[in-house]
Amino acid sequence: MKLFAVVILSVLLLVLAAQIYTFTGRAREAEQGFLDFKKKLDQARADQIEFQSELDYYLNPVNLEKELRARFNYRAPDEKLIILVPRGSSTSP
Incomplete structure (x- = not known):
């Protein structure tokens, strides 16, 4: 009987x-x-x-206009666009 209990407890x-x-x-x-x-x-x-800081930045109309101008060459209707080309990069002699 003790052997049976020991075996059962060992298995457990x-x-x-x-x-x-x-x-x-x-x-x-x-x-x-x-x-x-x-x-x-x-x-x-x-x-x-x-993203929240970028959103806060772009919610300011001045910053939004600045980014639009930089990325998409945006200009106001009453402004004229002037493109400056450096002297060394011109293709004509």
């Missing part, structure tokens, strides 16, 4: 050890997944802060 101990090992592995995987998601969340928050 092995099953518990296997479960602990499995749960430990799953906990490591879950922790790694959590760290990956946290890293992505931190990056998304940094992007949000950057």
Whole structure:
């Protein structure tokens, strides 16, 4: 009877050890997944802060006009456009 109890307890101990090992592995995987998601969340928050600062910058009409002029050669209807070409880059002699 004692031998039977020892065998049963040994089997139970092995099953518990296997479960602990499995749960430990799953906990490591879950922790790694959590760290990956946290890293992505931190990056998304940094992007949000950057985009918000750009939005605040472009909400100012003066800054918006300055960017339009720089990117798209925008000019007001009453302005004349003058293009300056450096002397060394001219194709004619």
